Structures are given as structure tokens and as C-alpha cells.
Amino acid sequence: MPRLRVATLNKYLLHGQFSTRGCLRSQVSLRSAITQNPPPPITHWAFQSRTLQTESISAQTNDAPSTPHVPLRKQLKEEAKKQKSLKKKKKKNVNNQVVDGWELTVGIEIHAQLNTARKLFSPAATSFNDDPNSHVAYFDLATPGSQPLFQKETLIPALRAALAFNCDIQNVSRFDRKHYFHWDQPSGYQITQYYEPFARDGRIVLQARDGIAAEDGDGVSIGIKQIQMEQDTAKTLAQPGDVHWVDFNRVGVPLIEIITLPDIHHPATAAALVRKIQMLLSATDACVSGMEAGGLRADVNVSVRRTGDPSTPLGQRTEIKNLSSFKAVEDAIIAERDRQISVLESGGKIESETRGWSIGSTETRRLRGKEGEVDYRYMPDPDLSPVIIGNDLISHLRNSMGELPDTEVDELIERFRLTPKDALSLVALDGGKRVEYFWTVSDLLALRFGSNPNSPERLPVYRLAANWILHELGRLTSERSEDAAQDLGFTEDGQSHRVPAQHIADIIFFLSQRRITAKIAKELLWAVFRQKIPDEYATIEAVLDEEKLWFNGLTEEEYVELACSAAEGQDEVLKQFVGYKNYPQGKLMFLVGRMIRLGAEERINPREAEKVMKRVLEEKLIPAISN
Template structure:
């Protein structure tokens, strides 16, 4: 084939125009997998600012091909579990599968996170995640001859925030290296990274029991971070029917950080907890674009095993599991690879250094290729990039503006409001930290409504109520069982919510805490706010309560006592359960409370108060009467 002119190559790369002479087109057309595909679809993997390649595969299928059906992740997992059960492979629960007698597991993790920046790492092209494919690509992104990398200084800021959040030592001087490999997702044939001199080293992350670590790790564990390096992301491959792949170069050059831990982890659940903790920290300091669920954070796991009877023996040969995209996948893949390695060694085999893959719902890892080493990648300093010099004044400025990190905030929620560790962690982690800001806004308004003694024990339940509703009741508004499930609640960075404004939720919680409305009415009001009936139909919360007569006119204590006696009448068999019991019959008590609610005016009864009164009536009046009757 004759050498193409630069102009012809440019037309091919930037406009998708094939050179019609020579062997390029003829060879493409003889390929059976692409002969049935229009040329426009083939060229859509290359051009600059083309809009031919869409991620929606339904619009690009051949006429006789069935449309692909999107299957939710949860359904995929359930279907895979059913398939394994049918094959007689019953999966052991992970909580009981953290250790194998006689063996020690060692895990190291490499986490790749997309940085929250407006520009790519070495080009002024805009970072793009949801735009049309190949619509934000610069010459350097495509490795056009003559194009040069230009380090975008603003990409360093979120990287430094991440390093400080992970307790790393920022290096004053760092340099970029070339990591060579050839694949269609890397046009230049190499990736620019920081292998020898990264910008951050020697970090440490502390995991506590509340973070979800394995029970075998006790109250906590400290995991060392070897280094954090900046590098560029690769292109995104879009699989199509007929063994065809499209390539979207919008992602080429998007700034990444790679966080490399020391092999300090020995239990699968702890590895998953570390990845989750890193994601929470990166979100808290606004360093990361998105989490694992959206593809903004990916984890590679290095796994090795050795016999536990000789602690001085070297670590076993490690294998790497690539591109794990969920916390559950991290734990499941480690367990599967650990068990595979143990099985190989116990049968007299040898563990090969290799890269392995993992699929959703699998029970085994699969071989992808032999593991590349340092020699294979031919690392070399990048001659086109100068060293990155980071001043101590910049690091100090960023450290002072870090604000409160998640662990400190979780501690405050537990100590100040008495929340459970699980609820506190959920509040901090949800919606990229926006939900906890919403909670603080609600707390501020509630404290003003409560008055001068706002933070006394008397009002503690009100703040706990706020946390519970923000976590659970708001979540039910968009659950899969609700017709409005597709509608996002719309939390913002300043702690507002488009669908449930802070002031409306505060009104509901205040009236519920003051027992001016029932829990049932409160939930109905929340629905009215979510569906925008307030303020579209009713101007204020008070207006809807007045017009619909929803204020809680609770029974007085004498009326509760009278109703309790009425509910207990004729229930001698039930009441006998409260005489000389070994375990308090709570179920029978709630049965009688249910009778109270059915016999009385439900809209005037508080179930908690009804339970309190019924319990008191039983203990002070009914049980003594039964005992005296039996003695007589």
C-alpha cells in the first residue's frame, strides 16, 4: 500500500473520508462482519465533531436486527442467582465467607477516579460525559501528528483536594511518563501517567466498623496509600451488534487520578468498604465527577493467597481483576478469585501472573490476558511535558479550605442527634453530599421554630424525625413502585430540593413533632408537596390543613383510658398472657392497640399514645383484677 499523504490522513481522521485508492476500502469491504453496515457507521468512530455515532443502539441496528432490551442491574443479579441455583450452585453469604481456614488473603487496590474539571488533562477540549459522541475532541486527543500536550493547570486543583482528603504528602515536583500499549481506545499508542514521580505519596485511610469492614478486622483498620498519580483516560468503546465496536473519543484525555493502596487488606468486605470510603471522601471534597454507579470511579483489585501457618513466607503470586464497577462486585470478585487460587494451589498447580475479568452475578473470574509488567509498558519520561511544580502556599490554601470531612460529620450526627452510624453514613453519602446539606438546612429552620431551647433533649426527637424522613420518606417518593419514580428529587449543592422545599418539609416535621397532625396526615402532606399541590393549589401548609380540616384533635387521657377498657373487653385469653410472663407479649399488646384504633375515631388517635395508655391500663388495672379474681 502506498504511503498516504498527510492531507488524506487528515480527511480520514477528522472527517471520516476514506482514501478510495489502495487497499484501505477494499479490505474493509471484504470483512464479513462489516459488509452489511453502512460506511457512515464505520466512519463515525473517527471524525472530529461528528454526530453520527449515538449511544442509543436502537437507532443504529440493521433493519432485520431485534432491538436490544435494557435489563436493570437488580434483575440481572436476580436472574443470575436463579440460574446458579438451578445448576445447584448455592452461594455462601459473604458475611460468613471472609476467611478460609489455613489461608491468608492479601489485597491491594488501584482506584481510577475522573476528576471534576472543565477541561481535559492535556488539551483545551471540554470534558464531556453525556454529549454526542466525538463532539469534544482536540487534535492532541486523536494524536494528530504535530499536536503537542499542554498541561491544563486547573486540573491539578481537584487532584490536590483528593490527596489531602486521603492524608497524602504532596510532592513539590512531579513528572509525567509514557506508558506504552496499543489499543483502539488509545490513539497515540501510549498513555501519559505519573509512574516514577507522582504528585502525592504516603497517604493513609482509616476504616471503622461502621464503614462496613469485615468483623474479623475488629473496630477498625488503617490502610496505607502508596501514591496518587494523575493520568489521562482512554476512549469509550460502544459495543454494537455483529461484533462491531464504535469508539467515542470524548473521553480521551479526561483527567484521572489513580489511587494505589498498599497490600494491607486481608478480607473481601474490608476491600469493598475501602472503595466506598474513598468514593465518599472524593465526593466530599468535590474532586470526583461521579461514583461507581455512573462510571466515574473504577477499581482494579490485586489478589494473592498464601498459607497462614508461615507468616514469614513471601506473599503469593498476585493476579489482577480489572474494571470492577460496584462495591458488591469488588467483594464478590475477591472471594471468587481467592477460592480459585486456593483450589489451584491445593491441587498442586501454580498461580500465573495474569489479568482477569468479572461479570455481574458471576461465581468465577475469567482469564483476559497475561499480566503486563514494567518492561512490557516501556515506561519513559514524556519529553513534551515539563515537571509540575506545586508550591506549599497552594497546598496550605487548599488544606485550610477543605471544610469538615465525612468522618467528622458522621461523628457529629451520632453524638449531637443520637443517629445510628448507618443512618449517619447514609445521610453523608447520598446524592454526592447534597442530602446532608439539605438536612442541615431543615435543622436550622426547625431550631428557629423550636425557640431558645432548640437543642435541649425535649426537641431531640424532632431532629431524629428529620433525619428519618430525609432518608426514608423522601426515598419512597421516587421508589420503583411509584408512578413518579423517574422524577429526581433534585437536591442541590447548597442543600435545597426542587421537589420538596426545605420550608415545606420543616412545616410538616414541626407539626408532627408538636402532635398537631398525625403521621398519616404528614405523609399525605409530603405527597401533596412532591406533586406540587402545595403551593399550586394551596398557598401554604396551614392553608391545606385549615381547608381540609386535617389538624389533629387528639383524644384526652380519660378518653384514651375509656377506649382502652373497651378494647380489652371480652379479651380475657389475651389479657392472661400479661400475667406471670417470661417474655413480655408485645404482639398481644399491639393487637389490643389495634382494637383501640378500630373502635375509636382513628383521626383523633396517636398510635404511640394509644400504646402507652393501653400498657398502663393493663399493668395498673386489668392484670391486678385478673390476679385478684384468680385468688378469690
């Protein structure tokens, strides 16, 4: 419970008759009186005191109008409501990218866990789900006499990542020691590349489709100062009673630290950059997992300065550590920006410090003062030789890089006319495996079409396939509780263990040809996911044949008759179609819904029903009600 002010207590205690005047003098007089005249037993003294106080209050209140007594709890509750009502409504992030009169500057440091089988300086295996402390070498525990041994295969994914970020690879790089003491770093220092990293001067271009702030226009280019290799620390597991367990399996796991230039000026753009970096790391197979699984962590450096004078130096920056989601990056930057502006506007000074952020919070919190370079006592590691990277290796990796996400997104948009959002989602999901699945499905659909598979009239079918692969497949693992834990099992060759590409291609083909309804198509997809196909039925066509699920649509006459039946008794609705200013589309769909409920749903095509109902309204029903 927060500390109560004396003024609050004064209003409440003794019905508001409590006076603070002369308290000290009264206490002195009372103490001397007690010494000269010893009080009766405590219980009697307390009773007398309460009696005298009550009589005094009664005497005072007889001369003044009585006020109703309000309990303290209720007073505090009312005060909290009042304060809450005075607070400004929080802006949505999309409308909270800029503060008038102030410029935000952000630089980001991203730690990504490399996809390697061995640790950085020992032959111990990298482990994530194995028993604690089961993959630990002598050097990982800083055992006296043990030496670091650079595992050269860890360099390959790091180089792939650096090439994807358009960095200049340094032929010679060296390792340094960064000194600090904590139980998760047994040697008392971390080995990193501070002075001579293996990659410098990179650049990432973000486009509007990447989710940057609207204020950045069509695109923005963000520089990368350097990328350095370093070792991870142990994993700490908090236990009850201020006890911590330490798992040294993670000590020495290879990381890269990606350090950007302070080129970011809007929170949404910062989040978009982290998202793009994760996508590139996944596309190059450089990173083990993304932010959602803890394989990628972001630290953001935030500063503000007043606008209007270009010569004004950048403001004092603070660092927010270990942000674990894209939303956290944006929200934390907004909160810290607003805090710094508030401090400066009130005449305060921004301190160089490290701050923390909790999901769902509205404010950053101070963790500690910010360490400087001198505090870490950087020095070259005397036990490690320089890393020499040949130009032949760099050329080989650059030539074998493959297609990067931006190129693939452009191709999906141009070839299939997908929306940028859908194209990006396909490329980003499941580490690029979902887009491979889409390519497989599109190839199978092209075989179904035979001639002219890429003609313009085929494009809606491919877009339907993309929609199902993004959304309908997602519902398989998110809706029904008994299947929620199941994985779709996408593979790198464009297949799925749970939903084979051939089956979903067949479903989408029959749906696009209007040979099955959308409802039947979704039930077929569930049957495939639950392994009923091919366990109980060999193919999709076999299910449709045996269960008689082919769409047997109504005739034109049956549609017209059903439309007339749906409109019976709906005169008030029909009147809204007479002399309308804005076409009542909602009322039209209401009538179509009645058609579907009155008829055989499995035989009704909603689009055809809408078309017939509109024609019946125009030709029969509206003229009849107008007369």
C-alpha cells in the same frame, strides 16, 4: 449443551445395550463386507439395520429382567438436581471474611475521573452526554504533528484529593508513556505518571462504622503508595454483528489513579475502603461521579498464602479489572481468594494473569496473561515538561479544604446523637448535598423551638428529622411509578427544588408536637413533592387549617371505652396475659390494632392507645378473667 460422556450415552442409546468393545475392528469388517457386497438403497439398509438391532435387543432382553426406559433429558435433570443438592450453601459475606489456615492480601488501584472543564492535554471540553465525537481536539485523535498541552487547571482537583488522603505532594512530577495498542487509544500509548507521580505516601484510616470486617476490630490504617494523573481512553459501544463504535469524546479526560499498599486482609474492608475513597473524592469536589455512574472504577490485586510462618513471602497475585460497585469488590475478592486456595490445595500453581468479574457471578474468569512493566515499555514523555507545584498553592488548598466527612460524622453523632449509620448516610448521599439539607432543616427547627433549641429533650426531634430526610424523602422517588423518575433537586446551599426545607421542618415540628398524625404528615410530604404546596396552599399550616387536618385526639374516657370494646370477645388472647412468663407484647399490639380499626383513626394516637390498653388490661380485664 455440554458434551456428553460416552458412559452417559452408553446407558441411554439402544436401551443400554450399546457396546463399545471392538468398535474399530467391527468398522473395518463392516467396511470390507460392504465393499464386497454392495448394500441395498439407503432407506432399505437403514430399515434392515434397525430391524436387526431391535431383534437382537429383544433376544437379549428375553433372558434378563426388563428395566424401565428413562429418557436422557430426565436423566440429566436428575443428575443436575443431585449435584445441586451436594453443593454447600453459600456463606453470607459477613461470615466469609477469613479462611482458616490462609491469609488474604489485597491491594487496590482506583481510577477516578476528575471534575474539570477541560481534558488533560487538550483544550477540548470534557463531555459525557453530548453527541459522540463532538468534543475532540487534534491531539485526542493522535493527528500527526499535534502536541500535548498540559491544562494546569486539571491539577487543582487532583491536589485536593491527594490532600484528603494525607499524601505528600511532590514539588516536581513528570509524565511517562505507557505503550499498548487498542482502538480506544489512538496514539498507541497512554500518558501517565509512573516514575514520578505528583503525590506519594498517603494514608486512610477506616473505623468500624465505615463497614470494615469485624476481624479488623475498631479500625485499620491503609497506606497509599502513590497517586498519579493520567488520561482516559475512548468509549467503545458494541453493536450487532461484531461491530464496535468508538466515541472519542472521552479520550484525554483527566483521571487520577490511586494505588494502595497491600495492607488489606479482609474483603469487607476492601469494599469499605473504596466506599470511603468515593466519599472523600465527593467531599473535596475532586471527582465527577461515583461508581454507580461510572466515574470511579476499581481494580483489585488478590493473593493468598498459608498462615503460621511470618517469613513466607506473599503469594502470586492476580488482578481483577473494572469492578463497578462496592458489592462487586467484596464478592470478587471472595471468589478469587477461594479459587486460589482451591488451586494451591490441589497442588496447582497460581498464574500471573488478569481476570474479570460479572455481577451475580460466583467465579472470576481469565481474561489474559498479566502484562509486566517491560511489556508496557514505560518511558518519559519527550513532549511534556515537568509539572512544578509550589508550596504556596499546596498551603492554600490545604487551608481551604473545609470539613472532611469523618469530622462531620463525628459532629452529627455528638451533637444530635444520630447513629453512626444514619450520620454516614447523610454525609455520603447526593455528594454531600443531603447533609447540607439536614443542617438547614435543623436550623429551622431550632428557630421553631425558640429558647434552648439544643436541650436534651429536643434531640428526638432532630433524630426524627434525620430519619425523614433519609427514608421518607427516599420513598418519594422510589415507590409510586409516576414519580419515580423525579429528582429531589438538592442544592449545595442546603435546599431542595422539590421539597423546600421550610415545609419539611414544619411537618416534622407539628408531628413531634403530636399536632398531626404520622399518616397526615406523610400525605403532606407527598403534597409538597407534587407541588400542591405552595401552588394550591401557601403553607403547611394553611393546608391543615383549610382541610381541618389538625389532630383532635380522643379523651381519656373515649380511649378507655375503645379499649374495652377492642377486648370484647377476645378471651383467648386475654388469657395469655394471666401469669405470663414473657410479656405477650405481640398480643398487646394486636388489641391496639383493633382499637385503631374500631375508632376514628385520624383521632387516635397509637402510643396513647397502647398506654391506655396496657392500663385497662392490668386494672380491669386481667383481674376479671382471672376470677
